[in-house]
Amino acid sequence: MKTIITTSLAVALAMSVALPANAQISERTIRIANGVAEDHPVGDGVDAMTQCVDEATGGAWTINAFWSSSLGDDLQSAQSLRSGTLEMVISSTSPLVAIEPALGVFDLPFLLSSAEEADALLDGEFGTYMADMMPEHNLVNLAYWENGFRNLSNSVRPVESLEDFEGMRVRVMQNNIFLDTFQTLGTNATPMAFGEVFTALETGAIDAQENPYVTIDTSRFYEVQDYVSNTRHAYTPFMVLFSKPIFDTYSEEEQQILFDCAIVGRDAQREASRALSDESLQRIIDAGVEVNDISDEAMAEIRQAVAGVYERSADSIGADVIERVNAELAAIRGQ
Secondary structure, eight states: OOOOOEEEHHHHHHHTTOOOOOOOOEEEEEEEEEOTTSSSSSHHHHHHHHHHHHHHTTTTTEEEEEETTBBHHHHHHHHHHHHSOOEEEEETTGGGGGTTTGGGGSSSTTOOOOOHHHHHHHHHHHHHHTTTTTGGEEEEEEEEEEEEEEEESSSSSSSSGGGEEEEEEEOOOOOHHHHHHHHHTTOEEOOOGGGGGHHHHHSSSSSSEEEEEEHHHTTTTSSSSSSEEEEEEEEEOOOOOOOOHHHHSSSSSHHHHHHHHHHHHHHHHHHHHHHHHHHHHHHHHHOOEEOOOOOOOHHHHHHTTTHHHHHHHHHEEOOHHHHHHHHHHHHTTOO
């Protein structure tokens, strides 16, 4: 971690944060909350963003990052942003469904098939459309970073078919779409804050959880899990959110610095995430965890089993949102 600062970052720093000579820059301290450990690729993004901010403000801003939910879980931190008592949080979209239900679109099972497809969707018109919903909730989305494709880990058995999910006690994020998806698959789905997961796995309160490889690695879930199955059942992005009450006190130049440097951080974070994903998988294997793929035939059966989640989620997400994302994905795929 913290090694992927490439020439692309240097170019971005030089080009994206050029400001007029009379730019209005005040001294500021920005606290960033997030739920992951510091050695997660989010740390690379924060480092790149901090370097960008330092250069753009001439050192007038201080960035303080708080890791592993030390300021509260993602939803609690987002609520602090809304009230203006915290500046920034880097949060998975999933907990934020409690604030903006339309964000549940990113939780729909098997919506995205590749990182490149995700980038095109998030950095295009649909990403802007979703970001434009946030100011109504006193939040400003500065950029989308990568959380990645989620895979299932457990301490019961390898998941190789639909039947293997049956009865497994799976921690899911605290939203109804993940709950519906895993209940439909036959598990005993248990909503739980991320910060509680390791202990719940360690004590046997739950059997399983689902997260990207990097999170399974950096959270050391391999110490309390025996199997990882490559389900790739969801791709959930991070949103880099800023408090709108605080954002509105910034000058236009300062607001632009936030947007520009969050994009610089995005590029570094995505690069780190993709480079580290394979490394994380290898560390999981080296720790003695059994990793398995799922056959195309079995995956087709699993996808078919959860297809109804889309229809059941239409009222909460908005049928228009689902129609819009499907239309944009069709265009991205050239369909």
